[in-house]
Amino acid sequence: MAVKPLKNTVPSFQKARFIGLGGAGCAVAALMANQNSDSLEVLMCDTDHKLLGSLSDKGVSQKLFGPSTLKGLSCGGDATMGRKATRESASLCKELLSGTDLVFLVGGLGGGFATGAMQEFVQIAKEAQVPVICLVIRPFDFESPLRNAAARDAVSDLKKSGVPVFIVSNDVVARHQAEGRGAYEVFECANARLLEIALSLNQILTQQAIQTLDGRKLIETLQYYGVLDDGCMALGDAEGEISAEIALNEVLESSIFINEARHVWEGCIVFTTGGSKLTVADTRSIEARVKKEFAQNIDVLGGATMDPAFEERTRILVLAFPAQPETEATPDASLEADVVTPVETSLLPAMTRVPEPMVQVSHKNERGRKASEQQRTTKVEVRQEALKFESPSSSAGRFEKVEATLYKGENLDQPTWMRKGFDIRQCSV
Amino acid sequence: MGFWRKDKHVVALEVGTCKIAVAVGSLGSDGGMNILGTSETASAGVRKGEIVDPKAAAVALRDAILAAETKIGVTVDEVNLVLSGSHLQCEERVTVKEILREDNHIIEADVAEVHHMVQEQHENAGRFRVTEMPRSYSIDGGEPVQDPVGMIGRRLEAVFMVVHGVQGRLQNFVKCVHEPGIAIVDYALGPVVAAEAILNEDQKQSGALVIDMGGGLTHYAFFCDGRLEKMGVVGIGGDHVTQDISRAFHLPLRQSEQIKCSMATVDDDGLDPEQVLQVPASNGFAGKNIYAKSLATVCRLRVEETLEIIREELGEQVKLFGAGILLTGGGSRLKGVESLVSSVFGKPSLCARMHHLSGDAEDLSRPELSAVLGMLLTATRKEAKTRKLKSPLGMFKRAWEQVRMFAF
Incomplete structure (x- = not known):
């Protein structure tokens, strides 16, 4: 459904x-x-x-x-x-x-x-x-x-x-x-x-x-x-004219995207709350950025509410859903319909590929399990490869190793021109 | 020179993010300060005013002390330390004492007790009290007064400015100074001592803001009615401007620092958009051309943002800057910074000079030395006070005052 x-x-x-x-x-x-x-x-x-x-x-x-x-x-x-x-x-x-x-x-x-x-x-x-x-x-x-x-x-x-x-x-x-x-x-x-x-x-x-x-x-x-847990949640909160961008940057620097636990993500939900100026276009662009940052091709669902009290404030909550460990389900239990039921009635079908790892009945035999493991390893490798080529634009550079200077949700160690979205004209001569 | 006066020198030390500054002075026969010399060497292992690499910082400090001893010709075994760090926080605390005596006269012991009460207050776990300064007193909820002794009232309220920081970071700082066998005789907060070096009493009375734009941090201290009203620190400094340039134009940090010091301005208004600046080639760097306007924009955005944070933290107090804004620290050397400060705060601003100190004119014209020279001034004043108290003449004067009080 x-x-x-x-x-x-x-x-x-x-x-x-x-x-x-x-x-x-x-x-x-x-x-x-x-x-x-x-x-x-x-x-x-x-x-x-x-x-x-x-x-x-x-x-x-x-x-x-x-x-x-x-x-x-x-x-x-x-x-x-x-x-x-x-x-x-x-x-x-x-x-x-x-x-x-x-x-x-x-x-x-x-x-x-x-x-x-x-x-x-x-x-x-x-x-x-x-x-x-x-x-x-x-x-x-x-x-x-x-x-x-x-x-x-x-x-x-x-x-x-x-x-x-x-x-x-x-x-x-x-x-x-x-x-x-x-x-x-x-x-x-x-x-x-x-x-x-x-x-x-x-x-x-x-x-x-x-x-x-x-x-x-x-x-x-x-x-x-x-x-x-914290590794699956990211929260960004900022105020000001470009609050959405700052809150989004905060989210993109969170542990979901660092992914220390090496999760293989199955899907993600992005909740945005903003003031009366928040538009559907804004929320769509936020979702697009989040999706892009995941590197894995996962589906991202979005929800957004407007709260007039927020004025120029924006809050973004991202929930990322990791693949469930196979050891949790016994081979026989995984075949039972009641395990799959919540998936069928949940939002998951909207995340097109999400149910795959959970409804793969064949992976319960040894060959299938190996294949599944191989698939997971490949996904992790893809993520690592992508990280190698990512632009370091959102990092704090030489201040990376010291306590960040945060102000209203912004990391001031990142260049101001970058945070404010200025394009620096480069000299071709 | 009297027999009780030893010709002992006073040393001030500032371990900054970019430099370690040492200033040596002595107490003149007139009670004033003589600057014997200053020394400045590159710092290491310090970021945003905090020790991040203790070994590198200790080596840099040892070199700095050695350089100062060689240059000025004195032996440095104890120092007055300038404290800084983005972890330092300043907050107001109020203590109250009921005056239960029948005559309701406030005496010195009452004032001492409210001081004691604030000293007894504990800081949160992991934080260490650096200092507490009395700001004002009020009696029975009335208008603030500077000295309540001798006044009549039933309730004495004292407002203190308490500064505290992260204990571990302060300990790292102190440990680093102790490493080469140097004792710390006293310490003071960077912005407060910098203000001592550049503000006169009149400016403190009329309301003046001092902004110390350092390499790793920007401190500010606001004085009004002759006392310190507010101080704070923003964890942004000249290093951030250097990094912004480096990342905007893909330049190595060394070249970025060089063009910041020699070519950069924060006034991008009147610049020709096509004006090109040449960053010369050097070891391993092929050289590059950049647009002057783009460079100015990068610098302006960073400095403007820092100033806006300070303006926001000061709130309504901005209206009280009768004597304007005085800029100091290495960052104040950036071209156009005075007009940028004026436009952000809507008040006149100027780069401060240490006019009322006597010493080498070159040292006094360098804004980056204001904190260390201010520390030297503060320490010398303290020394003068101590000597006065210890001197036979001082003792005689105090005894005479007491006799006079009883006799008349």
Whole structure:
């Protein structure tokens, strides 16, 4: 079933709920509350009475979980306590997940309330047939092995539940967005990044747009791919007359295009949010640039919304979908129809070649697997070859190895004439 | 010269992105500063005012110290260090003290306590407090006053300007200076000391902006009503202009630096679009012709952008530049920069000269030495104050003041 991605349709979801779980989740919820989004109802949930009290001035509805289990105290880094508290407050949880079209669950996976509660929330949402998108922050690698193990387990559980999970890693944020800054600032950057991703998704899913994607099919696509980490997401945000170009440059410098994990991309979705001057032509040109930058011949779908509050600001969120590892599916399971079903009903058919690696039944035999591996290797090589010949125009040159000078989303280490799009007349004499 | 005065020299050191500058001076018998000499050598291992290659930076620093010792004829074992770096941040902090005494008289101890309170405030993890400077005081929420001692009120509020930076980067800087066995006796912020060298009291009172256009960074410091109102740093400098030229015309960095210093201008308005400049051939480079107007446009865009960032950061304070804008640092040598600054800020601007210092005229005419000479001036003033306090005459004067206070 082919979906026409540029069809201007009514959004599938009218109202979404943004639920912040635990300390990090509540912090992001507080940030979200400042955005005053009409289509998003913001809530904070925790077991810690003190934490909720400290955020009471944010004007956000707060829910205390597990009052008998924890008596208003925090989970103390014990995810099982978080799970117990959620089970105790299951009726409250059901209440929070009802009467809405879509739920964003946000939290840090450091082993506390959110780590335990998120899976419980997801189960209840599934029973209530409410679509859920999880946005989580992964702890630093240097934090205790227990915390990291708890985060891994939580992600694995969420993945098994079949919900889309967006992971922002503190380490990646510290390396790229907040290099040289203190841990507190890294947390703030990670929270802000999560917020921007949620806002982009919410806008594309719930608001009338100049270029609309079918929300339900988008959710199905996200569900199919499951976990998207920093290497699969790029966010560009800029203000000013040429904000679209600057935001796009930011996106093109992101880890998707560096592709350290050597993903073989199957498809990509570009969400653009801009002010009243944003045109379909702009969004098409953004998509074309993104497609060109991928080097692999993948399909790029676009969605765009206009927000008058953005004025001269532009935000671009790119989600790239990597080929699913073959080891995930057992040979027999891959033949079953229910594995293929989400693909059939999702946006994927619009990305013409996307289903290929996933529906290749023949690759389950040894010969097919080798061929598939060979095909993948060839794709990676093509990418590397393309990189060799890419113009270094977007690099920061001799300042590449030092902390970038960023201002309003622009990397000032890149030549000004280049960023402002000046053509330098060369002398032929 | 009195017996308590030792003829000790004062050394100021600036480790910049492009150069390492050393200035040596001594305290004159009149309490003024004598510049004994300056020395300047190429820097290495420093980008945007921060150490990126400690080994190269240490070698360059050792060479610089040796060159200064040879040229000026002094032994350098301790220095006053000019601090810079794009990580330095300046913010306002307010401390409040309730005056609970019956007479509500504000005494020196109250002022000392609000100072102590701001000193006690901790910085975020990984950040180190460089300095805190009192900006103003207010009593019972009234108008700002410079010295609240002796005034009456129930609530003393003090506004401080706190400067902090990334601890690790500052430590790298200090470690690099310690490497050749040199002690740091004092340090100060680059833009603040540069302003000391070029601004007089009148300009500080009327409102003046100092822009120090360095190789790796551009600092600014805004003075008004005789005190520092705001300072900041933009991580853009002359190196960026060089790189922009290099990438625009596909020239090696050395040639780009040469044409920036000798041919470039930031005023592209009146230039003939067909005027061609010749970049001469040299080792491994075949030479090239470029359009003068294109070169000017590349330079203008970069400098204009940097100035616009500063203008934006200063906001409404731009209206308070009674004495205009003074430019210093190597970047201020770019042709046409004064008129560009005037057009961006809408205020008069000029390249600053260190008129009120005494020393070699050539040194004083070089804007790139303003920070190191300003540091020298600040350190000498401090030295003069210390000697005054330690001197028998000073001690006698203080004792006499105390006797007078009790007696009358």
